[in-house]
Amino acid sequence: MxxxxxxxxxxxxxxxxxxxxxxxxxxxxxxxxxxxxxxxxxxxxxxxxxxxxxxxxxxxxxxxxxxxxxxxxxxxxxxxxxxxxxxxxxxxxxxxxxxxxxxxxxxxxxxxxxxxxxxxxxxxxxARGPRSIELCGAHADGTLLDSIVDPAGVRAARALIEAGRAAAGRSDEHHVVAALLAATGPDAAARVAAERTPEHAAGAGVAGDAHAVADAVLALAEAGADSVVLAPTADADPEQFIRFVADEVRPLVG
Missing domain, CATH: 3.20.20.30 (Luciferase-like domain)
Structure with missing residues (x-):
């Protein structure tokens, strides 16, 4: 992206x-x-x-x-x-x-x-705020939620989006994308913690092996995300992260 x-x-x-x-x-x-x-x-x-x-x-x-x-x-x-x-x-x-x-x-x-x-x-x-998220439902074809959200945040956003769509009389498809801050390796938890902000929900972000990351992806999907974008920490090696996601995480999420 x-x-x-x-x-x-x-x-x-x-x-x-x-x-x-x-x-x-x-x-x-x-x-x-x-x-x-x-x-x-x-x-x-x-x-x-x-x-x-x-x-x-x-x-x-x-x-x-x-x-x-x-x-x-x-x-x-x-x-x-x-x-x-x-x-x-x-x-x-x-x-x-x-x-x-x-x-x-x-x-x-x-x-x-x-x-x-x-x-x-x-x-x-x-969007992040409630008014902006509801506006996305009314005026956009899809909504991008950033990495501050956890599954509860996705469910809340879905409700706001549907309210916006109903108010605008829209019945077309609306695709919700959630971002997930993720890290793997021995120092993964510290790296994720270093990038968390006060705006991040308690359950936002994941640190761990492929199974931990896949479980976090599936939790967001079950909450209403149609797609999940995995966002590496700033100090991650991009090529290694992409290989980790493609070779180890993707097979676990289907």
Missing amino acids: AVEDCFLTGGLSTAATALACTERVRVGIGLLPVPLRNVALTAMEVATLHRLFPDRPVIGVGHGVQSWMGQVGARVASPVGLLGEYLDALRALLAGERVSARGRYVQLDDVALDQPPAEAPKIFAG
């Missing part, structure tokens, strides 16, 4: 590189902070990725870390309001619609993509 955390790497350029270097791998972007990107520009970039690599990019947007948005002069008074307007406009543009919008934040005047994707891609949104 490509990231666009300030001030690290560009999510779209990183995703494009990964897609160009592979043939079958799906590459997710989590998340593009919407205050930084005009919605028409995001639609153009996403449409280009889907034309070049059909069905493989998975796009996620979010309202961004507010302190970072403040650093670049992009912080808005209502991040939740912006995200809702943005999702509606982005999904419509990628569906090939001609869009005019006069929102508080998103303003478009008769805008349409010249080359929209052949099929409108699903747009995910990331």
